[in-house]
Amino acid sequence: MESVVRFDLAKTSVRELNHYLHHDVPKNGVRRIQMLHPHGQHNIAVGLDSPITVEVLGNAGYFTAGMNKQAELIWHGNIGWSVAENMM
Numbered sequence: 001m002e003s004v005v006r007f008d009l010a011k012t013s014v015r016e017l018n019h020y021l022h023h024d025v026p027k028n029g030v031r032r033i034q035m036l037h038p039h040g041q042h043n044i045a046v047g048l049d050s051p052i053t054v055e056v057l058g059n060a061g062y063f064t065a066g067m068n069k070q071a072e073l074i075w076h077g078n079i080g081w082s083v084a085e086n087m088m
Contacts, residue, residue: 005030010037014044025050042080045073 007017017035025033026049034055038044042061045054048071055074056064062080065073068087 003030004032004034006034006036008036009039009041009044014041017044018046021045021048021050021052021054025052038077040080045071 007020009017021033024030030052032053032055034057035044036057038056038058038060040059040061042063043066044056044060044064045068046063046065047067048054048065049069051070053072053074054065055076057076059077060075060079060083063082063085064075064079065071065083065087066085068084073084
């Protein structure tokens with residue numbers, strides 16, 4: 001069974017989340033991330049270059065998932081403008 005790493009953005013900063021996605025995911029083989037309580041924060045999951053699934057459970061803000069190369073992104077909520085801009 002595939003393990004899921006969950007981030008509660010009510011307790012973790014977007015900066016910490018993005019750092020994990022860029023630096024730790026490639027090292028530890030995580031394949032699925034869930035983000036809880038994004039509360040409209042901006043710049044979530046930007047510049048991903050790993051074959052992972054990212055699921056956002058709630059409303060995300062501007063520039064979410066921009067510059068994505070390999071990730072699959074799933075949203076359960078509303079998203080601000082410039083979502084998935086400049087995907088490769």
